[in-house]
Amino acid sequence: MAQTRRKKAARRPSLASRVLRGTLRTAWWVGVRLAIVVAAVLAAGTAWYASQLPTLDDLLDPRDTGSVTLVDDAGQTFAWRGQQFGAVNAETVSPHLLNAIIATEDRRFYWHFGIDLRGTLRAALTNFRAGGTVQGGSSITQQVAKLIFFDNTRTLERKIKEIPAALALEWKFSKSEILSIYLNRAYLGAGTTGFEAASERYFDKSAADVTPAEAAMLAGLLRAPSRFAPTNDLKLAQGRAGTIIGLMQDQGYLTAAQAEQARAHPAVLSAAAAAKAGGAFADWIMSTGPDFLTRRTTEDIEIATTFDPALQRAAEDGLKAVFSQKLKSGSNAQAAIVIMSPDGAVRAMVGGRELGAGEGEFNRATMANRQIGSLFKPFVYAAALQSGASPYDPVSDAPLTIYVPGSGNWSPQNYSRSFLGDINLAQAMANSINTATVRVQEATGRARVRAMAEDFGIPGPLPDGPALALGVSEASLLEVTGAYAGFLNDGQKVTPYGLTQLRRKADGSVLMKAVPQRPVRVLDERAAGEMVWMLRQVVEFGTGGRARLPDGRPVGGKTGTTQAARDAWFVGFTADYVTGVWMGYDDNTPLSGTTGGGLPAEIWHETMTRAEAGQPIRPLPERIPEQRVAQATPETPVAASAVENTVRSVVQNVLQGLFGN
Structure with a gap:
């Protein structure tokens, strides 16, 4: 019997074995139930997500907004916006x-x-x-x-x-x-x-x-x-x-x-x-259309525009050609360019140099309001012509002091700190004479000058004082270029535009079309033609000499440099296009040795040389004025010879940096 008990004891599991088996049974029990719980939770979660899934058709279009495709004047896509x-x-x-x-x-x-x-x-x-x-x-x-x-x-x-x-x-x-x-x-x-x-x-x-x-x-x-x-x-x-x-x-x-x-x-x-063309232009177009059809559209939209990729390349290449040769390494100087047809159709736009920014960057052609300096002077002379003056009428370039209520005496200065005496209006504008321009303004009336500038598209309110003549007001490059287009457009106001048609991409249905501008005459035909002639003298004999084109193509335009050379401009035109160039620093740092007649005129020259390549030479719509005063010709005495003109241009380019033009 004792032997039997020993055999049963030998068959009985050890304590360790019993503990292990118990642990395994517990683990299995817990594991099975945990797996059941996990499976149930997973099944419930799967069922819940399945119930939340939209239909396949809805899932295939995930966007919450639509897209915008922009096409150029030939119907080719050049930019995309939106999703x-x-x-x-x-x-x-x-x-x-x-x-x-x-x-x-x-x-x-x-x-x-x-x-x-x-x-x-x-x-x-x-x-x-x-x-x-x-x-x-x-x-x-x-x-x-x-x-x-x-x-x-x-x-x-x-x-x-x-x-x-x-x-x-x-x-x-x-x-x-x-x-x-x-x-x-x-x-x-x-x-x-x-x-x-x-x-x-x-x-x-x-x-x-x-x-x-x-x-x-x-x-x-x-x-x-x-x-x-x-x-x-x-x-x-x-x-x-x-x-x-x-x-x-x-x-x-x-x-x-x-x-x-x-x-x-x-x-x-x-x-x-590859070209990444038209970034600034596309951003501008997106800002001009209605929000619900552009930036907040829920549909896929196609916008037909006036954009010309060949002119865009001309502007970009012209800017690079000058800056790569004339700008110091590491310079953060900026520039902007706008090219438009005489009717205001914007063809190309450079919003600034690429310094690492991307799509949606600050567009200096449309967003930057800068002091326009001597670009304002043509509106002074246009008001005078409209009032009956002639480009050959005499005006004095001599010291001038005007009392300004609340400010005291104000005396405008010329770049050279010297005076030419009696000259005519054409000479005064060609050489951007400050004292003469102020005299023309005061004789014509500041109210008329302000009205003329605003009618052409210079944004107001414009200042009341005599410094109005020297361009102390601010505007964007697009606005100024559009204003100058009015001179070329037979004296009729021009409103810059770039959108010609907006349509639904799915079926091509037209949602919006550009309405032709109603002609609004600002200058009569005589004054408009004489104004174009005067602006041509600026390039032929005055401060805009560097803008002259190599094929002898007629060019008109005007330089502009603000006080301390914080902004330098050149806006000019051929018979085909009106092109504006601005140069400066975003933080208003003065430009060193740069005036409107310098690098901006050179950028304009390089841009328009490329833009007009292969195009027939057409005359400007100018009107040569009748000469009223025998000695008053634009060449004499101010530009009596090519040598004299070259020397004067060099001196002016140096002094303009100090005093503006």
Whole structure:
């Protein structure tokens, strides 16, 4: 019996064994129930997200606003604004694009149930070793869930929520439909949403037609749209695309020959994207149209404009030609250019030098109100002509003092601190004589001068004092250029415009059209023709000599330099175009050795030489005045010889920097 008890004791489990078994049973009990709870929660979460999913059609257009496409005067696209979009599906895009996306983002997309466990574990291990998030393990389905339900923040809570959301997508939609949603919702830089918009934006072709190299570049945008956008850094984008081509080859989507071909011929931008043309012009157009059809549109809109890409290149190249040769290295000096037709149709616009800024930067052609200096003087002489004066009428260039109530005596100075004595109106404007111009204003009447300037488009309110004649008022380059266009437009006011038609992109229906301007005459025909003639004398014999064109094409214009040379201007015209140039610093730092007759006139010359290349020479609509005074010709005595004129120009360019012109 004792032996039997010993045998039973030997068969009885040890205490450790009983504890282990008990622990395992408890763990199993807890684990099973926990799994049931997790499964229930996951099922409930999946069902909830599935109930929140919109229809497929709604998911294929994710935007909350519409897009704006801008076309030039020839009907070609030159700029985009808003959320660009084009609906596609997985069956219609290029197979190279699908392969590039899957090779890059989720190589097991067709085999997992929405969550790639291997990819997630691999990313988790990599991030643990790095001590932070350096690699994403999200499947394409999870990325779609994030695009639909979540923002871009990376938190553990969001990653957990992605799981039921992804399962809901796999439950409700097919793999092809999930891919289609992804193709349409992914943001790909430069304001483009979806691969169709990105393909059109960067390559000017449908996503159905992209090559392997182009597909790889588009897929490369998914990692960092702004950094890898080819409009931002083409070489970087091509390098990223090369990496993706390697992935496509490794996974069997490209043969070795195809991969080599794609590397040898990397994707390049379309002409419009490469030029990045019309940024300032496009921003201006967007600000001139109604908000609900431009910046806040809920539809896809197309805007037809007056933009001329050839003239835009002429302006950009003209500016670069002068600044690259004449500006000191590291200078932050800025410049702006506007080119318009005599009727006010704006053809090109440079809002400033590129110093690292991008789309939507400060547009100095339209937003900067600067003192216009001697650009104001033609309105003084125009008022005099309209009152019956002649360009040959005499005026005294002698010391002048005017009492200004509340301020005391005011004495305008000339650049040279010297005086020419008796000259005529044409000579006074050609050489930008301050004392003579003030005398003309006082004789004509300040009210008439103010009215003349405002009627031509110089914004008010204008000052009341005698310094009005010397341009102490402020205006934008666009406003001043438009005002000068009135001289060329037979003395009729010009309102600058750039939008000709606004239409719905889907069906081409016209929503808004530019209404032709009603002619408003400011100068009579005689005064307008004589004003054009006087402005031509400025270039032929006066301060605007550097603007003369090499082919002898007739040019009129006026220089302007403000006090201490904080702003330098030249606005001039041929028979074809009116072009304005401003130069200065954004912080009002004085320009060193620069006047309106210097670099701005040279920029104008370089711009218009390019703009008029190949165009027939046409005469200006000038009227040569009848000579009333025998000695009064624009050449004598002020510009009696070419040598005298050159010497005077050099002296004036130096002194204008000190006193303005």
